[in-house]
Amino acid sequence: MIRHCGRRPAISILAALGLLLVLLLIACGKGEEVPLPTQLLTPHPPPLTAAPTAMPTPTPTVAPTAMPTPTPTVAPTPTPFPVDMTELAGKLAVIFIDVGHGDSALLIAPDGKTMLIDAGQYHAFPAIARVLDGLGITRLDAVLATHPDKDHIGGLFDIVAAYAPQTAFLGPMFQNEDWADFVAGLAYYEVDVAFPASGDDFAFGEGLAYDILGPVKTYKDENNMSLVFRVRFGEVSFLMMGDAEKKSVEDILKKHKPLLHATVLKAAHHGNPKANSPAFLRAVSPAYMVISANPLEKHEEFSAKLREQPESSGIQIFTTYENGTVLFVMDGTNIEVRFI
Numbered sequence: 001m002i003r004h005c006g007r008r009p010a011i012s013i014l015a016a017l018g019l020l021l022v023l024l025l026i027a028c029g030k031g032e033e034v035p036l037p038t039q040l041l042t043p044h045p046p047p048l049t050a051a052p053t054a055m056p057t058p059t060p061t062v063a064p065t066a067m068p069t070p071t072p073t074v075a076p077t078p079t080p081f082p083v084d085m086t087e088l089a090g091k092l093a094v095i096f097i098d099v100g101h102g103d104s105a106l107l108i109a110p111d112g113k114t115m116l117i118d119a120g121q122y123h124a125f126p127a128i129a130r131v132l133d134g135l136g137i138t139r140l141d142a143v144l145a146t147h148p149d150k151d152h153i154g155g156l157f158d159i160v161a162a163y164a165p166q167t168a169f170l171g172p173m174f175q176n177e178d179w180a181d182f183v184a185g186l187a188y189y190e191v192d193v194a195f196p197a198s199g200d201d202f203a204f205g206e207g208l209a210y211d212i213l214g215p216v217k218t219y220k221d222e223n224n225m226s227l228v229f230r231v232r233f234g235e236v237s238f239l240m241m242g243d244a245e246k247k248s249v250e251d252i253l254k255k256h257k258p259l260l261h262a263t264v265l266k267a268a269h270h271g272n273p274k275a276n277s278p279a280f281l282r283a284v285s286p287a288y289m290v291i292s293a294n295p296l297e298k299h300e301e302f303s304a305k306l307r308e309q310p311e312s313s314g315i316q317i318f319t320t321y322e323n324g325t326v327l328f329v330m331d332g333t334n335i336e337v338r339f340i
Contacts, residue, residue, distance in 0.1 A: 081134030082340045083327060085112065092208065092233040092330040095340070096266065097131055098320040099124035101294035102151035105240070105266065106131060107231070109205025115142040116165075117240060119155035125162075128155060131325065131340075132163060140165040142204060143191075146242035147171045147226040148179035157185045167192045169202075171227035171242070172215065196227065198255075207332075208233055211259050214244060214252045223269060224248035230262055234332025237261070239284060241268035245275045257283050263335060264328055265289045271302040271319070273309065281311040288337065290326055291319040 083093075085108075093108040099120030104127075107115045114137055119128055132140075140163045145153045148171075160168075168191045173179070186193055196202045202210040214228035226242025239262035244252070249268055253260070260283045268275035271291035289312070291303050303319050306312050318326050318337075329336040 081131075082338065083135065085135050085137075088112075088329065090331075092205075092231070092236070092332075094231075094238055094264070094328045094330075095131055096290045096292055096318075096320060096326045096328075097124075097128055098325045099127050099155070099292070100321075101270075101296070102154070103146070103242070103266075103270075103292045104128055104152075104155070105292075107205070108135075109208055110233070111206035113141045113205045115144055115169075115204060116140055116156075116159060116163075117144045118146055118152040118242075119143070119159050121151050121154035122158075124155040125158045127325075128159060129162070137163070139163055142167040142169060144169040144227070145171060145182065146228075146240070148174040148176050148182075148222055149243060150178045152243070153178055153182050156182055160185055160189050160191060164189065165191055167194060169194050169196055169204075169227075171195075172197070172218070172225050174222055174225060176222070196229075202229070211256070213256045213259060215248055216251045216255050217248075219248060221245065221247075228252060230259060233330055236263045236330045236332065236335055238264035238266065238328070239286070240266045241275075243269045245269050245272065246277070249275050249277065249280050253280060253283060260284050263287050263330075265315075267291045267306070271306055273302060273305040276306055278309055278311045281309065281315070286315055288328070288335070289315045289317045291317065293319060293321055295321045 088108055089112065090110050092110055095106040095108075097104040097106065097120075102120030102124060103118040104120045104124060105117045107117060116128070119125075140159070143156060143159060143165045145156060145168065168186050170193060172195070196212050198212050198214055198216050200212050202212055204210070209232040211230040211232070212227070213230060215225050219225055223243035223245045224247055226244045226248065228241055228244055228248070230237055230239045239260065241249075245268070262284055263286060265284050265286035265288070267289055268280075270293040291306070293300075293303065300321070303317065307317060320326065323339050325340050327338040327340050329338070
């Protein structure tokens with residue numbers, strides 16, 4: 001008898017598969033979830049989308065600021081000098097220049113010749129140049145130094161260098177450093193030098209007459225060695241006293257009293273009342289008196305005392321620190337006074 005042994009294993013495999021299926025169905029019927037692999041439960045992330053590159057905010061273009069058109073600078077019109085040489089022609093003009101503490105006066109003769117009498121201290125040059133330049137004077141005919149004090153000759157060296165005078169009239173020689181420097185400057189610039197003395201004949205400018213009045217003696221004090229002189233033009237005159245002090249003034253009174261009368265007096269020694277004594281003022285009997293001074297040097301006190309003197313009551317007194325630069329214009333008879 002033939003046995004078909006080969007079919008049994010197939011049946012057994014099928015039976016086993018059927019049993020496994022039944023068990024799976026039973027498990028599903030009970031509601032149990034079969035865990036899935038983790039990688040199947042996790043959703044795939046959405047594909048990364050690259051953020052768009054932000055466009056840079058454009059920097060606003062600022063139009064360049066237009067440079068303002070510069071307003072053309074107009075140079076101020078220089079103020080014309082209040083005096084013109086043409087109006088002084090044929091007249092005597094004396095300008096007492098405000099140089100602070102010190103003396104300086106410009107004499108303009110009727111024929112137009114010019115002489116600067118003293119030049120203040122070293123810093124006085126601009127004040128003097130203002131007058132000379134304003135009048136159109138480029139060269140002086142002469143300078144005159146009354147005595148060696150620096151408040152009279154300090155500015156003369158610069159004046160000589162800038163305005164090339166032909167002649168220098170000097171008071172008596174005196175040994176001090178300022179005087180020596182000034183005299184050396186005159187030699188350097190080849191300026192002719194003359195030394196007028198009391199009683200000498202002196203000539204400068206057409207129509208003018210001079211009286212050299214002092215010093216009449218030799219003094220140890222520089223101020224008393226001041227060159228003192230009077231200038232006459234027709235019926236008018238002015239008297240220049242330099243820094244003569246009491247002793248020199250008294251000696252001049254004794255020797256030259258009849259020659260002291262003058263229309264305009266440049267007060268002795270910046271208005272010191274001791275030098276401008278009542279006897280002296282009576283002898284001069286001026287219509288005008290000029291005090292060249294600086295109030296910080298006690299000269300304001302001097303002028304106040306002068307005004308208090310009875311002899312000053314009829315005198316019109318001007319001071320450079322109150323009135324500035326004072327101009328006298330004389331036609332031989334009349335006098336005009338201006339402040340410039």
